[in-house]
Amino acid sequence: MANSSRIFTAALVVIGDEILSGRTHDKNIAQVAAWLQVQGIRLKEVRVVADDTPAIIEAVNILRARNDYLFTTGGIGPTHDDITVDAIAQALGVPVIVHPEARAILEDYYTTRGGLTEARLRMARTPQGASLIPNRYTGAPGIRAGNVFIMAGVPSITAGMLEALTGTLEGGAPLLCETIGCWVGESEVADLLRETEKAHESCQIGSYPFWGEGRTGANFVIRSIDREHLAACTRALVEGLGALGREAVPGGI
């Protein structure tokens, strides 16, 4: 579904008190970000908000208007603290309904697991007009409402939902990248990095320092949507490091 003529963008809203309290380490930002790269969609912004209706509405309405796609994770379970569906329906200005297809999926899933209780039926609720994102792990589906994709908070379930969406969204040319590592203090090559980037206009160079084994190093990530420009910029940087007596490690350290 690649469309090289324009850039497609997305935002992510991570919903959950447990992330903001530090109790749970978020894993969805990294996995959604990496997945979007492969789809040729640029992740522009992430917000983490509490299980709080006005906070969810604000983030969803600003970010869905600004981007081609908006993803959310968290708050779609069966318990009282799961308010994402209601908040997003309010943001979209539509009522919440019990989605017949979701209800059927849950009835089937819970046949051998004690039946579909009122609490479990909460997971069949969607904004009116929504379609479903399959979840082969626990039955309860994710939800697509317009350009908003409502996904689970549990990372393994989110992964399954992303898998179900793979290849279904229109994206542009993916941003390509090359990584070079080098045992050098980034401050020693700041001029080289700036000048190499300037000489290769469609390319950006990011510099990510680290410390280890008593030494200072950095990885340099060159990004471009053009494969040839990317290769030329990477070559120039490797040569520039070489001219300073530094060896570049392809793929990074």
Next chain:
Amino acid sequence: MANSSRIFTAALVVIGDEILSGRTHDKNIAQVAAWLQVQGIRLKEVRVVADDTPAIIEAVNILRARNDYLFTTGGIGPTHDDITVDAIAQALGVPVIVHPEARAILEDYYTTRGGLTEARLRMARTPQGASLIPNRYTGAPGIRAGNVFIMAGVPSITAGMLEALTGTLEGGAPLLCETIGCWVGESEVADLLRETEKAHESCQIGSYPFWGEGRTGANFVIRSIDREHLAACTRALVEGLGALGREAVPGGI
């Protein structure tokens, strides 16, 4: 510095293309969140934005106005892609200066490391009127400008800066929490959770399901700023689970 009469809030802006591309897994959200809990400061919102001046300015200006404290991580190194200080100075409407104390720290640090080059001197630049946050790892300090705390992106350096700030910020009563684990599907106890929370007004109960060893479980986190209410709510939930024939595991599973 506890002030029990009001709630203190903070926001965090994580700055960096490398997080949005999925290349780097953020570790600062969790560590800043956990640190704020201990300071009695509530983390209300996190935004992850690109190395992009307008995006940084927008996030900083909205969030510093809404909260007692705003923290940022990332983009304060010596290379061309480190634009955080310039963007925040612009957000605050002040010029960027070379901070004399920061310059002295860096001169000292680089005496035995090849001297203070122009690139390294970039790390002494601050918004005018700022004070410094010590960094005992690499010399380059963090920056406090008004209620904005500008910190490193490398998690171990951020940790050192947080350590230097520990106990220096006014906070309120810390939010206390208790965790109970139980091998039960959360949908089976949704009513119990809702009713227990309702019966204990100053308490919130969060439900965090998981799957493991072929079984379904959940951790329930009870939060309150009142120690006695917290204990009473926790007891009620343990008894409620017991009445359903389920054993609560103190501290969680």
